[in-house]
Amino acid sequence: MTEPRNPGMSSVPQTAPVHTDSSSAAVEMDPVEYTLRKRLPRKLPKRRNDVYVNMKTDFRAQLARCQKLLEGGGHREICVHGLGLAINRAINIALQLQASSQGVLQLAANTSTVELVDDLEPEDPDEAGEPMTRTRNNSAIHIKVFYPDPQ
Amino acid sequence: MRNQPVSVQYPSGSTQNGGDTSVTGGGRDDGPSNVRPSTERPKNPHQRAGWVRGHQKDGGGYAKEMPKLITAGAFARARSAEVRAMLKAVTVTTGSSHVCGALPKHMRRRAMSHNTKRLPRRLRDVANRMAGSKKKKEQAKSKSRKARRRHGNLLLEFNRRQRKNMWLETHIWHAKRFHMVKKWGYCLGDRPTYKCYRPCYRAMSGHCLLQDLSYYCCIELQGEEDKLLASLSQLTSKEAGPTFAAALSLSGRRQGSVMVYKAGQYPSQPLGPVTFLWRPRTQGSTHRQLWIWAHPIIKKDLLLELQTVCQCCEAVVPPVVPVVTPAEVVPTLGPEPEPKPEKNPETKQITGTKRKRSCKDASGPPAKKILGDGTRSPTTPVTWKSSSTGIVINDLTMEIVRYRLIGPQSHSVLAETLEAATDCDVRIMEINKSQSSSLWWPEHCKDESKMNLHQQQADVYHILKGIYSTGELPPGTVLGLTVDDPRLTLPTKKVKALPCEHAVCVCCGFVSEVDEEKRKELMLRGVSEHCCQSYLWEQSVRDNVTDNKISEQELNRMRSEVLVPGSRLSPTPLQGRVPILLVHQPGKQVGHEMSSWGAGWDLLLPKGWGMAFWVPLVYRGVRIGGLNMSLKHSQNKGAPHFPHDYPDCFAGVHFQEEQETELLDKFKRRPPAKRTNYIKHGCLAPFRCPWQQLAEEWELILREGGEDRKGDGQTGTATEADTEMEEEVTSHRDITVTKPPSRITVLRNTKSLRLLSGWCKPTTSKGQRHCRVRELPPLDRSATTSFLTAHGMSLVWVRLSLLSKGKPELHAMVCVPTAEDLQLLKKGPGSSGPQEPPHRDHFKSRIKRRKKGPKKAATSSLSSKTEGKESNPPSGSEPNPTTSEDPKSSPKSSSDRIFGLWPDPLPSVTSHCSRLTLGWVTQGDFSLSAGCGDALGFVSVAGLLNTLVNQPMEHRGMLLLRNPASLHYRFAKINIEV
Known part of the structure; x- marks a missing residue:
């Protein structure tokens, strides 16, 4: 949340990418004592032309969805969002889109940081008392894929 | 004369005599017509009673030679008697015949039976006479619709209908839109009458689904904290x-x-899952209040158990000791303002009660009156006290309305529907001071x-x-919160609640830092402790709110008096504040x-306010789900649903029995030729899951090891392992043998579950990605044996995701793949799995034979032969000897054998098919959230561990799934989610 973002620009991929970087952090928390539960990243309102990329869906399907939006859907621009592990895939999709359009499409990338929340539940709740909650940051990318204005 | 029906005899008394003498010669001594003494008579043994038609072979059915002379007088006399009898027989109608019977068949019409004017005129009088008596009764019974729908009468009718099964406050609303079922002493909406499977799923995952869960029973415990704990x-x-x-x-x-388990019985004898809520502490007091919410099916047991552990056996209203039926509902607490038992009979008889009161009647109180099998005495206790521990148990069933909103937008719906209560104006408060108002909110407003x-x-x-x-x-x-009456802000049209602009602003970064900070906090x-306090916990406030609810009529009147039509009522009426949780x-x-x-x-509400909140919620564009949506909800959550998926609880066992009879009835309704022959599909128990037998058999298999299966190549992996394993198991044998055959338990120990889950190599569905798990003790034989000594007879709740095609169904079998099957899998993930060789149904011939009763003796010698022949083929594919038991069980010819189902003493369930059975699916469907077939069920822990040990690392956790009515096995990935 360091920079002003465009409306609707945030990262809401599925939980899959979130897992990857967090388990390393969990080790520090003495894994015997606590169970780690990740809460969903903040969901934000979504326009028609927002595409949130995740690691669960097939890559081709996601690419096809973007193409459909640009060609059939009549949108001049779409936003591709990726969080954590899905950043790579978001970039990939954007580049693929550009390549397949023979350079007509243009890209504008933005990065941001997203705050994520983890719950740490003690295994033995009666003794340990307070469950903990902590926040950690994760990177996200927002790529605007658009047809440039004629003038 | 010649035209006499010679072959027909009418043997009733004297009528026969005259005529027949001449023709058949069968007559007896008829004095006057003693022309021909019947010589043939003694020869005629076939003098049967009744009509006899046709030529009688051995008989002297009729005489061959014609009579030579007839005495006219005698003959006529005899004929006349005959005619008389015939006329009599024609005129006297038998019991069943109707006037329509008098008409020839082609002139009868169905509508004649209830409209006499459709009959020919000559029959109309008779018909009117016959129908007259019936009609009078009917008229007395049913009044005009208008009369029936009059408020008071309608109420009486509703009360009568509530006597057997309780109604929720939203019953009428539901009854208009849902298929209602009578369950657990309630009338509950099962599923809507319109199609909504997918819309409901979409509501749950995208917007909001609403359910009325008021049938859940609340039990309140009060006492010192340490004693309660x-x-x-x-x-x-x-x-x-x-x-x-x-x-x-x-x-x-x-x-x-x-x-919850029975006191001190932890792994065995579970009662069922409950949720609970403690009331936040008040300063300087150790007195606590606890609500336990339980399913109505376990309420009775739970209440008894709570009474034992709290030593609360003194019922506050003395007479009957707490034998409470689950259907009971009752909130006659001590300090109740209006004692209900008094009120109910009164409102029942007097139809013209006040509107307000009767409105309440329709919703809450009268439901309490009635028990499962009759009226409950109003003195049945609902409160129990303990003199030793000071704990008080209250039964708050139906006292609190509980609505469940499911879905990511449910808080937007709430935010739009409910508004935090506005304070009372000072001016009004002054007025109130003079009255010292009976309403709770003005009183509260005075307190800073x-x-x-x-x-x-x-x-x-x-x-x-x-x-x-x-x-x-x-x-x-x-x-905890106090809100305004949501009826005041009811939109004129149904709208769809969307996240309010505030949320949009937050994401745009337009919201001040302070708000953002608060939100993060x-x-x-979470919510700080004192904010969890609500006045809903207080009996007196609840009753006050319930009693002072503004009736719908009153509210409409107030609305009509507003100057600008459609604008909000202001100031908000004083009664319109409700404490909620x-x-x-x-x-x-x-x-x-x-x-x-x-x-x-x-959303927890005081009773009586159900509809006042329900309709505004519905107007915010939520979907409404019934019982079957709860099932789908828990299925998508991967959670066991009570009582379906609790085979070790009494309630679960009971449910399974019910389900079995229901499915069996459905099965039997089909003609035998159209039924699935489950025997041929190798499915032993398509309608139930013999968990106990399964667990015992796996125990046995592990104990006896591979002796029997040695040298059998088909289950190579399993065999070798078992032989090896045997040595280790023998060390534990003394333990397992001495253990009495215990009942099955479901594994709920979190540590063990986590261990088991790690061994299954948890992946996401379809086995795409291996999730990281903590370091585990490696899965080897010593680890499994130690695990099994602890949890031998256990079942474990698993989730199975199909790798490719297939939709698992109820009671699908979970099986162990053989080595060849895994080879098949190696070729490609899309491979469609092995087939089960079709079984032979050797009960079929037996059923047929039974039908041909007399021939049985002839074929009995044959049957022994066929039996021996038929029992072999199925066992040919199976490597184990247990199938040889099959014929043993079969000879017991039970009379109630059903075609296509295995008769009752089941043979070995694990080894009946070519793949060993591990368990069964209790919930299976195509999962809309995972996008593949998804099944939830139980498998035997012993069997699962045995399988896992023997599987190669890359295929660990791969199992087979087969529907009861199919021969096709499908690959599935097992997941134990902790």
């Missing part, structure tokens, strides 16, 4: 997760859920501290509007995918 700790175990004493729930900030608290709660509620999805909140959060810390329901918490799916809020 001490008694309750007997019912639970720390091994199975957080208990009643978990710090966070004890503070009252979170709702907790536990599995209470208003402070309300202000804080309202602030939290306001922040809550700022979040986007329900799943972002700490799971189980509780928020809420997300991290909002309880966050965590969504999917186990597993690695779709986390927080199906999160939502529970």
